[in-house]
Amino acid sequence: MTRKPRSLKQIQAQLADQLRATDHSWAEIGREFQRRFHVNARVALRQARGWTQPEAAERWNRRWPEDPKTFKNFSYWEAWPSATGYAPSLEVLDRMAQLYECSVADLLSDLHDYGAKRRPALSQVREPVPGGGPIVPPPRPTPQPYALTAAAPPGPATLGGYPGGHPGAGHPSMGHLDLGRLDPGKPGLGHPGPGHRAAGDDADELLRATMSSVSSVPEITSLIGLPDGGNSLSRRSALLNLSSLFAVAAAAPLAADKAVPSPAGRVDEAMVANTGLIVGGLRQQNAALGPSATVQTGLAMRSMLESVVKDAPAQLTGRAWVVYGDLAHLLGWMMFNMGQDELAYFYYEDARRAAYQADDYELAANILAAQAHLSMTAGDHQSAIDHAQAAEEAARRGTSRHARAYTADMTARVYASAGQGSRSLAALERERKQMQRIDWSEPAAERWGFYGPAFYWARESECHLL
Template identity: 35%
Template sequence: MSEGRAESLRQQQAALAAELRSAGKTWVEAAEIFRTRFRLNPRVALRAVRGWSQAQAAEEWNRRWPHESKTFKNFSYWEIWPGKSGHSPSHDNLARLAEIYECSVADLLADLPDFRHLDSAARTSLAVSSDSTGGVTSGIIVPGEAETLLHDLLGRHTGIEASVPPTADATGLFHRPEEIDFGKLAQVIVMWMQRIPHSRARRDMLGKLTAALAVAAAAPLAELPGAAEPASAASVPEVSRFDPATLAHCEAMMPHLRKQGDVLGAGSTLPSALAYRRIAEQQARVAPPGAPRDRAVAAYAELTQLAGWLCFNMGNYSAAQRLYDDARAAAHEARAVELVTYVLCTMSHLATWQGKPRVGIDHAVAAASWAEQSDSPYARAYAADVAVRALTADAQAARSQEFLDREYAALQAALAEPGERQSWWYFYDESFYWSTSAQNALKFHGADEVLAATDRALMLRDQGNLHERSFRLLFRAEAFARQQNIGLACRTITEVVELTSVNSSRRIEQRVQELRRGLDPWKRTRGVRELDQAIRAYRSQPAG
């Protein structure tokens, strides 16, 4: 990578701090964002957001209280605490730190244990309050638009059991489930991870949320002609006439289902995806020849690819392959060239993941050929992306770099032509390019280049896609492990384990297990022991 791409962490932090302050964020609000993005404890975050080193913070202290001077070592001890090598600051020192950082003492201690969940009254009432701008006045931080959702699920519906609730209880949650903002929902999940320290409480609440949303996604199927029990593909009734409104509903639900899979996991999404696929298949069978039938077959192809993707993430690779083959054939039948490209790309990804990079290269080459016929820069960029991953896995350094450059050029062309794009490209942006660059760097370059690439990937992408965010964090963890920074590696893996406590996929599980095995030489260290505890706590339920 060029030097221009390897932006230092301090430069990134300075740029972000300036952006947040110019947007009117308080030091405390900005530090909270630093905590999430850079995995800092609150004492470090409140210093880092000002751009101070520990020595500079000590200078600020000594300017105010010269008769009780401190050195950078004092700040280091306070920031490491409650770790073994840290020292707890006294009440007076905490008050002075709060004065320096213009915060409350509580803000400095936000990472310490909180046992309010043990109060029986707290178990039945979870206060959620926000101001008109979506900020927080108390309780859990929640984006304003998600407030109604949380009141419904955790207030009015606190009696929901871990099993899926009856459809009648969930259909009232959303008038149009395709309008659920999964990006904001993902933010809520991340914030819960930070604010609710007890793993079982987090898992229980997220389990209820997942179950209710899965039912809400399937509920509109009950309104389709003749539908009675829409929970599975097998229950979708036979139809004898083409209904454009039904087909339009299937098309509208596809982006929703993709994002649901990214946030809540493949297991909760696959039943609905299969049901909609069955409806699209029936519409294709009865549609009149010409444009209506091509449209219905294309919808069937896309839903089939989506079902294959969900099976892939669940670790059912043979089912994924069968569905991908079916999706490719249907996309060809519909003459949907760009969709053919996309399906071939996902087939390349599947082959590479299974340890067949040369098969992955074959599919990527075919995808690139169809991409040229599609006139879509996104198709060209993503075809190059999967080629990079296959060539990287096949240890072809020069060719993988060549295709990485091709991807970057196609991506810039896509960004230069803003406008409507096919819904399946929703996940692909510049952050995805940097994520693939990190994979390439793991194979051919040093840990510093991996970290620089993942920094860019994580900063350019919001937290809405928990699936992609988890993989990017695991790239960082591997880089930290290579630097033998075992503590950071373990904390980063733990973050992934927490984020995916309900929606984990077999592929994420596989990567976590691989990285954990690589840490065996340090299994007696505190960091690895704490990671093992987190894995046991959060993986008491099987991945979906």
């Protein structure tokens, strides 16, 4: 006899087991959880697996240790689009879909569809078969190899009457469309056949005509042809891609006149410089709004910078590594302020490796000082002293007087925290001498914007009190 469940989690586990036993997919189980427990799609798919938010974060970190997350990240993503949540990026949605074994569309199924005709929410619509036969449920879709896919409704709304929506169907973007098959006189985009006119034919004619007219532009045809694989293309996805095509079409005449023969996506000096300015803006945003409002943007920026560093030419690789290191250091500081010491250590180490790749002792000194501060707050005084001494040594090898003064300041602080008063005062004296050599009228590097003469007097008072 089956034991009656005593908690909501037991009820959900029992329901998931029953549905899996009847060959339902995780996406279908998630939709049932949405309907029955009144939760959004992202919560439903996690609960269908029987995971708590910390357990989901743990599985994420096992699969992608280079991009660790905490339960707070999952909490923000699941709360979105409410005011307390943060929108997950496409990369995050793709990885969540891999964790939950569903498509990205399944993770967003609780959001409104502003283009399609409304149907009952979470319903399985059954259509009568030709000839008045019995009503049968629609076939279940075949599992696809990609998680980042867009769902396409079955039936005559598929493109061109082809299985999967169009010839060579199977990519979440526009896919490969055979423009020769979009003849208005033939069954094609939204046309089941002669003599039949659906409610959306005007939109279909516009899409077909536009595709035909813009296909001659090289910049646009490069967006149309994509590799096979994935799910079919819905009308909603087609219109989204069409909006991108209009933007390219508008810029195509200018691009033809002003195009530079260099390859697309090339990393040049201006790109590296602008990226550094963006990192500086993130630092200011963190100071003004705090880490909760900044960390997601910083994580996305870090993923982009990995490609910049990889693709940068030899003469710009060092500068690209410096920008990457500054951002990783900022991420570590934000994680520390959010109480995530392990993640702070991870990003500080990532930043220190970048500093050594760039052979930038100033950046390395700043990061080592941050690691000394992290160890000091954790109560590991010996590690804090080791990092502070290494920071001073790195600063001495560089040319920045700000770095030399600040690392002496951090050394004074960790010695005072460890109860070594004489060494703390000696480090304060080194800081005072270095500060006298700094011309405060000249602008310093952006990373030293927090440091000034008042910093020394505040630190001296603090060290005497410790």
